[in-house]
Amino acid sequence: ALLTDLPEGELGRLAKALKDYRKLKVLRLINIEVGEAEAEEFCKALGLNDTITKLEIKALADALKCNCTVAHIDLSNNWIGAEGAKAFADALKSNCTVTDVNLYGNWIGVEGGKALPDAVESNRTVTVKLGSFQLLGGKGAKDVEESWEHFEDATKSQAWTGKVRIKGLASQLTTNSGTTHLNLGFQHITDEDCQALADALKSNRTVIRIDLHYNCIGDEGAKALADALKSNCTVTHVNLCDNRIGGEGALADALKSNKTVTDINLFHNEIGDEGAKALADALKSNCIATHVNLGSNDIGVEGAKALADALKSNRTVTHVDLPHNKIGNQGAKALADALKSNCTVIYVNLCDNRIGDEGAKALADALKSNKTVTKINLDDNKIGDQGAKAMEDVQKFNHV
Template sequence: MSSFGFKDFAEALAETKLSGVSFVGQAKNWGTVAEAKDLIDAITNCKTLDYLHLEGNTLGVDAANGIAEALKKHPEFKQALWKDLFTGRLKTEIPQALMSLGKGMIAAGAKLTVLDCSDNALGPNGMTGLVDLLKSPTCYSLQELKLNNCGLGIGGGKMLAQALTECHAASSSAGTPLKLKVFIAGRNRLENDGAKALAKVFGIIQTLEEVAMPQNGIYHPGILALSEAFKLNPNLRVLNLNDNTITAKGARHLAEAIEVMQNLVDVNLGDCLLKTTGAIFISEVLQDGHEKLETLNLGFNEIGAEGGLEIAAALHNKTHIKDVQLNGNQFGTDCRDRITELMLEYGKGDALGPLDEDESDVEEEENDEENDEYVDDETEGEESEGEYEASEDDGDEIIGINRNSTLDEPAPNDLSWKKLNDSVAFVSEEARPNTVETFCNTTVPTLAMFNALEENDKVAAFRAFLQSIPEEDYLVYLVYSILKCSVISKESNEALEVSQMLFNDCYEFAEKTNQVKRVNNFFLYQLGLLKHEDKNFHLVYDIKACRAALQHAIKKNSIPAEARSTFELFLNNC
C-alpha cells in the first residue's frame, strides 16, 4: 500500500466533518420495514446525510423500499457504503433491493461521490440492479466505484462498462463529464472480454488515479486492451493487477503504458507469471523517472537472476521507495545476496521485503527427481501432470494451456499442473467461470467443466473462441483444445464430436500453412507414440483416451491421407 501523505491526511480530515448514519458490523437482518425501523428513523432524523454505512448487515427487498423512501429526503447524500450487505439473500432479492435504493437516491437528486458494493454476491443478475443508478445524474459526480469480489463475470463486466459509457456520454452532454478516479473490481472473473469492455470505458474517462483488478483471469489480450487504456490515464497513481496471467507478452504492452504513467506510487504485479523477460520489460521503463514510486510488488513471478538484478538496478533513483516485494521468484542464493547488497548501496535496504521463498531451489529439486525417475518406456508418465513452457527469450509465450509456437519442439515440463493452475488465478474448479476460454486455458479440464458450458452447440462455441485468437497463435490453441477435448472423449460423445471437428479444422489450417509435419510430430510426442529427445519431457494427458480420439478421427477421415498413414504406422506398433 502507498504511504499516508498530506493529500490523504487532508481527505481524512474532510471526512471527519461529514455526518451520516452508520450501522457497521452490527449483523442486523433487515427483511421488512418494521425490522429496519431503527435504521429508517436514523436516516429520516439525520439533518445532513453525507454517508450511509451499512457494511456487515443483510438487507431484504421490503426493508430496502423503506430505506429508499427515507433517502428521497436527502439530496445532499454523497457516499453509499454498502459493502457486505446481502449475505444470505436470494439472487432475485439483490437486484430488486439495489434498484429500490437507486430510485430513492435518484428521486432525491443526490450527487454520489462514492459507491461501494464490494463483497456482495451480485453476479450479472445483481448488476442489473445498479445499471439505472449508474446511468443516472446521481452518478455524474461519481469519483470512487468499488465492486470488489462481486462475481460479476464477463456478462456483469460488460453491463458495467456499458452503464459507465452511457453515464459519461450523458454527463458530458450536461456539461459535467464523469470524472471517475478510483475503480476497484478484483475477484470478479472478468476474463479477457470483461477486461476489454472496461478498458474502452477507461479510455473514454481518462481521469483514473487508482485501478485495482486483481484475480480476474485476465490473459494477454485483456492486458493489451487495458494497457492501451492506461496510456490515456497518465494520472494513475495506484495499479493493482495481482494474480492475473500477464506473462512476458502482456508485460511488453503494460511497460509501454507504465512509461506514460509517471505519477505511479503503488504498482502491484505480483503472481502474474511475468518471468524474467517480463520483469526486464517492466524494469527498463522504471529505470528513469517514476520518482514518486513507493511500493513495487513483483513477487511470485518465476523471475530469474537476470530479471531480479534488473529490478534492483531500476530502483537506484527511487527516493520515495518504501516497500519492494520480490519474494517467491527464482533468483538463487547468489542473486538474492546481490539484490540485498544493491538495495543497501542505494540506501533502500529497509524497503526490501523478505527473500526467504525462492522457487529456484524447489525447481532444481523437482528437476533432479524427474531426471532420476525418467525411464525409456514410452508409456511411463501417462498419469503425470505438467505444463510445457515456451521459451522466455522470445517474450511471446502464451501461458495457461500447454503450447509451443513452433509445435515441432515442445519444451520440457518443469512445473506441476497445480502450481501453474494456481498461478493462473483459479484455485478451485467451482471458482472457474464456465466459458470455453476458461476450459481451453485450464491445463487438464474436467468433464464437469465441459458439461457446465452454457452453449448448446459446443462445436460452434469452440470454433468461435478459437477464431478470436490471433492468427499466429491459432494453431497452437487449436491443437491443445483437441487434446483437452480428447481427454474426456471416452466419457462424453459430445466432447468426442468437438475433438473430431477440431481435427478437421486443424489439418485444414496446417495444410494451408505448410505445417502438417509439425502438427503430426506434436501429436506423436503428446500421445507417447514418439519419444522426445529431451529426457525432461513428460506426458501430461491421458494417452489412452487421446489415442482413441485420434483413431476415431482417422476412421471419420478428419485427418488427411498422408497424416493418417503416419499415425496408423505408429499406432499399430505401439
C-alpha cells in the same frame, strides 16, 4: 428481540451491550428516539456483530431524515428486510450528507429492491455499494428489474439471489452524478458486461474507483476498459485482481495516455512476460501511476528485465509488487541494477520468486547506494546463509 418506544440514549446503551448478546439473532426496533451520535455508534456495533441475522431498523432511517453530519453507513451482511430498505431509500431522498451506504449481502425483498433506485436517482451525493442482494421468492422479481435494472434473477437452492445486472448499472452511470466508487467484486462479470461498463465510463465524470475483483473478465473486457480509460479523466484506482486477463489485456495502452490512474491491481491474472513487457513500455512515458500490482502473474526473467528497464527512467512508481512470480536470480539482478539509479521506489515485494543467494546479494549491493527503498520483502525464496548475511549487512548502509 422487539424494542419499542425507547427514549433517546437507549440505542447507545444497546450498541455498547450488543457484543454481550451472543444468542441474539433477530432485532426489531420500532418507534424509538435516536440522536445522530448514537445512531452512528449503533451502526458501528452492527458491523462487528456476527450473530444477528435479521434486523428491522426503520428508526435509524427516520433519524437520517433530519441528520446533517453522518456521512458513512455500513450495514453489510445483515437482514435489514424490505421495510428497512424502503425506509433507508425514503430517508436518502431528503438526506444530503450521507455519501456512502454499504448494503452488501442483505435481504432487501422485492419492495426494497424497487425503492432503492429511486433514492439513488434523486440523491446526487450518495454512493451505494452494490453486492449480492437477496429477493426472497421469485414473485415480483420482474418488477424490480423494471424499476431498476441492477438485478438479474438467478434461482438458488433456498432463495432468489439478485446479481448486479451490469448493463442496467451502466445505464444508470450515465445519469447518476453522485456515484464515486463501483464495488462489483464477486459478480461473475464477463467481457460483455465489462464492455457495457467501459462504454458508460467514457462519459461518466464522477466514478473515481473501480473494483472488479474476482470476476470472469478476460482480454476483451480489459481492452474495452483500457479504451475507456484513455478518455476518462476521473478514475484513479482500478482493481482487476483475480480475473482472467492475459498479456493482450494488461491495460498498457491506457497507461500511455491516461493522466489520472494512480493505482492498478492486476494480482492473480495471466499477463505473463508479454503483458509485463507491455506495461513496462507504458511506464516509461507514464508519469502518474504509483502502484502497479503484478503479483501472481507468471512473470519470468524477461518480464522482470523489462520492468527493471522502465524503472530506470520512471519517476512516479513507488511500489513494485511482484510476489508469487518466477523472476529468479537474473530478474532480481536486473531490478537491483535499476534500483541503483531509481530514487522514487520505496517498497519492493519479491516474495516467492525463486530468488537465491546470487539475487539477494545483488539486491543488497543496490541498497547500499539506494536511499529511498524502506522495505523489501524476500520471503519464501531460496536464499541461503550468504544471501541472508548480505541483506543483514546492508542495514549498516541503508534503513531498510
